[in-house]
Structure formats: structure tokens, C-alpha cells
Amino acid sequence: MAIEFRKELFADERDDNLNEIGKPTQRQDMMGHVTGRSPFYDDHLFDGLLHLRCVRSPHHHARIRSIDTSEAERMPGVKRIVLGKDVPNNLNTLLSLLDFGLDDEPLISTKKVAYKGEPVAAVIAETERQARDACAKVRVDWEVLPHVLDVEEAIKSGAPSVNETYPKNAFVYHGKYDHQKLRYGDVEAAFRTADHVIEGRYQMSPIEQAPTETCGAIAAPETNDRYVCYTSTQALFFSLGTASKLLNMPSSRLHFIGGTVGGGFGGKVDSLHEPLAILGTMLTGRPVKYMFDRVEEMQVGAPRGAERWYIKDGVMNDGRLVARQFRGYFDSGAYTRLSSYAIIKCVGHLPGPYTIPNVHADVYCVFTNRTPATAMRGFGITGVDFAIEAHMDKVAEAVGMDPIELRILNAYRDGDMKAHRRLAKNTALVECCQVAAEKASWRIHDTARRETSLTGGGGERGQIPNYTALDENGRIEGYAHQSYAASGQPTDQAAPVQPAPVQPSPPPVSQPAAPSAPPPASTPPSPTPPSPAPAPAQPAPSQGTTRAPLRFSSVSGLRRR
Numbered sequence: 001m002a003i004e005f006r007k008e009l010f011a012d013e014r015d016d017n018l019n020e021i022g023k024p025t026q027r028q029d030m031m032g033h034v035t036g037r038s039p040f041y042d043d044h045l046f047d048g049l050l051h052l053r054c055v056r057s058p059h060h061h062a063r064i065r066s067i068d069t070s071e072a073e074r075m076p077g078v079k080r081i082v083l084g085k086d087v088p089n090n091l092n093t094l095l096s097l098l099d100f101g102l103d104d105e106p107l108i109s110t111k112k113v114a115y116k117g118e119p120v121a122a123v124i125a126e127t128e129r130q131a132r133d134a135c136a137k138v139r140v141d142w143e144v145l146p147h148v149l150d151v152e153e154a155i156k157s158g159a160p161s162v163n164e165t166y167p168k169n170a171f172v173y174h175g176k177y178d179h180q181k182l183r184y185g186d187v188e189a190a191f192r193t194a195d196h197v198i199e200g201r202y203q204m205s206p207i208e209q210a211p212t213e214t215c216g217a218i219a220a221p222e223t224n225d226r227y228v229c230y231t232s233t234q235a236l237f238f239s240l241g242t243a244s245k246l247l248n249m250p251s252s253r254l255h256f257i258g259g260t261v262g263g264g265f266g267g268k269v270d271s272l273h274e275p276l277a278i279l280g281t282m283l284t285g286r287p288v289k290y291m292f293d294r295v296e297e298m299q300v301g302a303p304r305g306a307e308r309w310y311i312k313d314g315v316m317n318d319g320r321l322v323a324r325q326f327r328g329y330f331d332s333g334a335y336t337r338l339s340s341y342a343i344i345k346c347v348g349h350l351p352g353p354y355t356i357p358n359v360h361a362d363v364y365c366v367f368t369n370r371t372p373a374t375a376m377r378g379f380g381i382t383g384v385d386f387a388i389e390a391h392m393d394k395v396a397e398a399v400g401m402d403p404i405e406l407r408i409l410n411a412y413r414d415g416d417m418k419a420h421r422r423l424a425k426n427t428a429l430v431e432c433c434q435v436a437a438e439k440a441s442w443r444i445h446d447t448a449r450r451e452t453s454l455t456g457g458g459g460e461r462g463q464i465p466n467y468t469a470l471d472e473n474g475r476i477e478g479y480a481h482q483s484y485a486a487s488g489q490p491t492d493q494a495a496p497v498q499p500a501p502v503q504p505s506p507p508p509v510s511q512p513a514a515p516s517a518p519p520p521a522s523t524p525p526s527p528t529p530p531s532p533a534p535a536p537a538q539p540a541p542s543q544g545t546t547r548a549p550l551r552f553s554s555v556s557g558l559r560r561r
Contacts, residue, residue, distance in 0.1 A: 029260070039259040040213060041230040046220050046287035050079055052280050053131040055121040055138045056300065057113035060147035060369040061160060064112055067121060068139040075137055077130030080283050082122040084110035087279065088248035088497060093336045094270040097241045104165035105335035105372065107246055107275060112145070114162050114334035115371050117300035124280050124288060147369035151308055151329035154368045162334055162367040168476075171332065171340040171365035178364065178474040180347045182326075184419040185358030185465035187314070190323030194314030198398050201310050202387035206303040206331070209376050213262020215301060216291030219277035225499070227278050228255040234268040243275040247282070248496065254278070266375030267301060270337055285500030305339050305373025306331040309387035314358070319401045321410050324351045326361035328384065333372035340365045342380030349381050351419055352388040353429045354410040355461055359419040362474070405448045408433050413457025417464055427453040 032038035069081045084090050084106055091103040109120050121138050125131035146160040153159055154169040155178075161167045170178040191197055217231040233239040236258045244251040261268060273290045280288035292301060307330055314323035328346070332339035343363050351359045378385075396403035411429035418424055430453045437444050 032260070040262055041216065041218060041232050041257075041259060042213070042289075042291065044218055044230045046218070049218070049287045049289055050124050050126060050280065050284060051128040051131045052082075052122055052124050052277065052288050052290040053128065053135050054108075054119035054276075055123065055135045055140070056117045056119055056296075057109075057140075057142075058116065059113065059142060059144050060116050060149070061145040061162070062113050063143040063145060064109065064120060065141035065143055067141075069121065071139070072123060072134040072137040075125075075130065075134040077126035078123060078134045079126065079286075080124040080280070081134075081138070082108065082124065082276075082279065082283065084108040084120075086283065086497070087246060087275075089246050092242060092246050092272070094238055094242055094338065095336060095341055097238065097245070101171065101336050101340055102165050104163055105337070107272060114367075115300075115369050117296070117371065118334070122276060122280070122290075124284055149368050149370060151306070151331050151364070151366040151368060154366050155364065160369070162369055163336075166336075166367060169367045171336060171343075171367075172476055173340075176475050178476055180343050180361075180363045180365075181474075182347050182350055182359060182361035182419060183468050183470060184360070184421075185323075186467060186469055187323040187325050187358045187360040188469075190358040191312075191314045191325075194322050195317045196315045196395075196398055197312065198315060198391075198395050199310070199312045200387075200391045200394050202308070202390055204307040204383040204386065206306045206370070206373065207376060208298055208301060208303045209263070209265040209267035210297070211261075211263030211265065211267060214292040214294060214297040215268055215271050215273055216289070217271070217273040217277040218287060218289045219274070219281040220287035221281055221285060221499075222255055226253045226255055227281060228257065229274050229278055230257050230259070231271070231274050232261055232264070232268055233258060233271050233274065234261055234264040234266070235270070238269065239271060239274045242270070242272070243278055246275040247278060265377055266304070266379055269375045270302065279497065282497045282499050300371055302333075302337055302372050302374035304376035304379070305333060305342075306370075307383035307387075309384060311387060311391045313391065313395055315395055315399055317399065319396075319399050319406050319409050321354060321356045321395070323358040324354075324356045324360075326350060326359075326363065326384075328361070328363040330363070330365050331370060331373060332365050332367050333370040334367060335372040336365075337372045337374045338379070339373050342375070345380030346384050348420065349384065352385065353412050353427075354407075355412050355416040355424075355457075356410070356419070357461075357465060402444060402448075404433050404437050404442060405444055408444075408448045408451050411453070413453050413455065413461070415458030416461045421464055423462060424457065427457075429453065 029038060067083065072078060073081055087107045090106045090108065090110070092105050092107060093101055093103050095101045096103050108122060109118050113120060120140060123131045123134040123138070125134055148154045148160050148162065148169075154162065159169060162169050166172065168178065172178060173180050213232055215232055217229055219227055219229045222228045229243070231239060236256055240251055240254055240256045243254055256274070277288050277290040280290065307328065310327040312325040313321055315321055330339050330343055343365050347361055347363050350361050392407060393403050396406040399406075408430050411433065412418070412424040412427040413430070414425060414427055416424040430451050434449060436442070
């Protein structure tokens with residue numbers, strides 16, 4: 001039997017003759033790699049290059065009583081000790097460049113630390129060895145605080161407050177909710193009518209991307225009161241905007257140069273090496289290199305965050321899914337970074353590629369005293385897909401059904417209504433399942449082999465449920481009045497940095513810029529219920545602004561050279 005791949009949908013986009021496995025196909029950049037000519041940021045060495053190392057917290061959570069740098073300042077080769085008070089705008093989150101969330105992470109901490117390895121000072125010295133030796137001489141008086149490492153413990157009443165900007169340890173969505181919601185139909189009513197209710201718990205641990213090239217940047221003075229920065233970032237314009245904000249400097253004064261990235265996988269999207277390297281060269285007048293060693297990459301390089309999922313399905317005896325309920329927790333670590341955006345992507349992906357008439361999801365972005373998390377391979381989707389598909393196997397076993405046939409039965413067909421009130425189009429999971437079964441010599445019934453994504457959809461499956469229950473669960477009162485979270489203004493304001501006298505250095509060689517990361521997806525539209533039953537009363541919206549307008553919400557960082 002011929003399997004319909006629906007290739008015609010992509011006929012004008014690519015050659016679909018995928019016969020590359022086993023062939024010696026050459027990568028476009030292979031010649032540069034094997035000859036050592038591929039340009040990496042660390043290849044750009046300068047006369048008089050200084051090295052920057054950070055003094056890091058040995059505690060998960062602690063208050064900084066005092067920092068004594070006097071002995072470190074007298075160490076051989078030390079040119080400058082940098083503290084949080086030297087950072088012009090010492091509070092950051094990448095997403096605030098997109099007007100999403102509040103700045104919550106200091107470049108160099110001044111009051112307390114929220115994860116093991118958080119930087120509290122930086123030493124700039126003639127050699128890396130001298131910088132390391134001087135870091136060991138910085139004395140910090142710590143007051144160790146209680147810490148929390150589990151997402152569900154972190155949002156319980158009485159848990160240690162990890163992030164002062166979000167003191168209840170949960171990111172705030174839409175200015176009022178401590179989690180992201182999805183509501184479609186009535187899951188509780190559907191559970192009451194289901195033949196089986198099947199529950200599961202699924203856990204994904206943090207994963208370090210472990211690139212061969214560790215994160216780093218080299219900055220140097222340039223002409224016309226500008227600074228050049230060679231960097232390993234995966235997102236050149238995100239890094240430019242972040243540096244512009246933290247240094248309180250127009251992006252037109254910053255010349256960012258990317259190049260070959262020695263592995264990133266998402267872990268180099270929101271790096272903070274560039275602003276610290278640039279600040280170092282502003283304070284010393286000389287080129288400065290800031291690069292993680294392998295221990296730092298593994299300890300404080302931002303990993304893919306941990307996820308925990310609870311899934312509850314209502315299923316009929318024939319295998320039809322009639323309800324699915326999610327409760328999910330993303331471990332953001334100590335600060336926001338990109339985790340809150342991953343949840344937007346995740347909730348926009350639920351309930352997976354299946355037509356389910358009743359769906360309910362509550363997903364939390366939780367702060368714990370772990371290393372701040374960031375992107376990695378399928379960010380926001382991979383973890384929940386693992387949970388969904390593991391749960392589908394559990395459902396198949398519970399109802400005594402072949403797991404591939406269960407997926408074919410419930411897969412989207414063209415014309416089905418998704419839980420986000422969008423019609424499914426160009427669906428192909430049915431065909432994917434059939435091909436997978438055929439390639440694996442997995443026997444499925446003829447009825448399942450004859451199914452197609454082109455038919456069987458629409459009709460009742462394409463209708464929005466008559467009633468979707470809304471709720472105000474998780475509402476944060478007072479947020480709009482700025483009583484819940486910080487106003488978005490930095491806690492520590494430094495005086496403008498006075499550039500040190502510029503030392504002559506060889507002109508840098510311009511390299512091709514690395515492509516910037518795509519912007520985050522839009523937030524899914526909020527459900528609007530038809531109302532045969534009266535909708536719950538909605539409280540009047542709070543008056544007042546959520547925060548002061550962000551100065552850098554429209555940073556473009558455009559510059560041609």
C-alpha cells in the first residue's frame with residue numbers, strides 16, 4: 001500500500017529526495033574547519049590584551065555583608081577590580097528588550113546572591129593566571145540564607161524568596177497571573193463521563209549544552225569613541241541590545257562582530273560576557289577578554305531548565321481522548337533569562353498533535369536557587385513532548401490498545417479545531433505514524449493503515465465547545481500598583497563610566513556577523529467563551545501602570561560597515 005507523504009505541500013521549498021545517509025556529503029564550512037581557517041572570536045588577539053575573571057558565590061543563597069578587595073588590588077598584574085557599583089545599569093533580562101517581563105538579574109551582584117557561582121566581583125589583570133590569583137584574594141563576608149531547589153517547594157507559602165523582583169518565586173503573565181493558562185471546553189465534566197482517567201508525572205532534569213567552545217567575548221577600544229566586541233554569541237543583536245542597556249550606551253557606539261560559533265545549541269543566545277568585557281575595556285582603555293573555562297561552563301553556563309509535568313487524561317474504551325489536563329513547572333533558576341518565553345511556546349503547543357475536545361493547562365515559570373536556565377534544542381517544546389508521548393503509551397496500555405493506533409485515532413485531521421481556536425491545516429501525523437510503523441515492521445490493523453489526515457476532520461471535531469470555564473486562579477492583586485514586583489528600574493545606578501585613555505592597538509579584522517536568533521513567538525490569544533452558562537464575574541482591572549516605559553524596548557542595534 002502506498003503511503004501518502006503530502007510532499008506536494010513543500011514541493012517549491014526544497015528537494016525532498018532525502019538520500020544522504022551513508023554518503024560523504026561535505027558541509028559548506030568543512031574546509032575552513034579542517035584547515036583551521038574558520039574565524040572564531042578567540043582568534044582575534046590584541047597587543048596588551050587583559051584577562052577578566054569573576055569572583056563567584058560558593059553558596060546557593062546568601063546576603064553580601066561586605067566585599068574586601070584591598071589585598072587583591074595589590075596582587076601582581078592587577079589593573080582593575082570591577083564591582084556592581086561600576087555597572088551603569090546593573091539590572092537586566094533579555095526579554096525586556098521585547099517589553100516582556102521585568103529586569104531582575106544583576107550583571108554583578110551587590111546585595112545578595114541567588115545561585116552558586118553568581119558573580120560578585122570581576123578582576124582584570126595582565127594574564128589569566130594573575131586574574132585567578134587575585135580572585136582568590138577577594139574577601140566576601142557572607143550571611144548564608146535558606147535556599148530552595150525544587151519548583152513545587154519554591155511556590156509554597158513560606159518558601160525562601162529567590163528573586164526580589166518576583167518575591168513569590170513565580171513569573172507574572174499578562175501583569176496579573178502567576179502562571180500561563182489554557183482553557184478549552186470543560187475538562188471536569190469530561191472526566192466524569194470518561195471510561196478511564198489516567199494520570200502521570202514526568203520529570204526532565206537540567207541539561208548543560210557543553211559546547212566545545214566555551215562562552216566568551218573580546219572587547220577593544222575602536223575609533224570615534226566606540227568599542228568593538230568579538231563574541232561567540234548565537235544571537236548577535238540580542239547581545240548588542242543587552243550590552244547597550246547594561247552599559248547605558250547607544251548601540252551606535254558598539255561594533256559587534258560574530259563569526260563561527262563553536263557549538264551553542266541555545267546556550268549562547270542570552271550570554272552576558274559581552275557587556276562585562278566591554279565594561280572592562282572602558283575602565284582600562286585596553287582590550288579585555290572574558291571567557292569561561294570548562295568548570296564555569298558546566299557550573300554557571302545557563303542550561304536547559306528542568307521541567308516537571310503532571311498529565312491527566314479522560315479516555316473512552318475505544319481509545320478516544322475526551323479530556324486532557326496539564327500542570328507544568330519550568331525551573332527558571334534564579335532569574336528569568338528565557339524561561340518565561342519558553343512557557344509561552346509550550347502552552348501554544350498543547351495539547352500536542354491530538355484532537356481533544358476539552359483541554360486545561362496551568363504552567364508555571366518558577367524561580368529556584370539554581371543556575372539561571374536558557375534555551376536548548378526545541379526550547380519549550382521538547383520536554384512537554386516527551387511527557388505527552390510517554391503518557392500516550394501509558395494510556396494505550398491502560399485501554400489495551402496498540403500505541404501507534406491510539407495516536408492515529410486521536411491525531412489531528414484537516415479541519416479539526418485546536419485548543420487555541422485555530423483550524424488544523426496540512427496535518428500529517430496519521431501518515432507519519434503509518435510510515436514509522438512500516439519502516440519498523442510494526443504491524444497495525446488495516447483500518448489504521450487506511451486512515452488519512454485528509455478525511456475525518458471538521459464537522460463536530462471542528463466546532464468550538466459550547467462552554468469554556470474561565471477562572472481567576474493565580475491572580476496577583478496589586479501587581480499593577482507595583483506592590484508585587486519591582487518597577488523595572490535598576491536597583492544600583494552607577495555614575496557614567498569614564499573611558500580610560502585609549503592605548504593603540506592593531507585594527508581588528510572584520511568577520512561575518514552571526515545570524516541573530518528569531519524573535520519569540522507571540523502569546524496565544526486568550527480564550528473567549530460562548531456563554532450558554534453565565535461567565536464568572538471578572539474583577540475590575542487595576543488602575544496604574546505596570547512599570548515605567550522601557551528605554552530599550554525598541555533597540556534595533558542596526559549598523560552597516
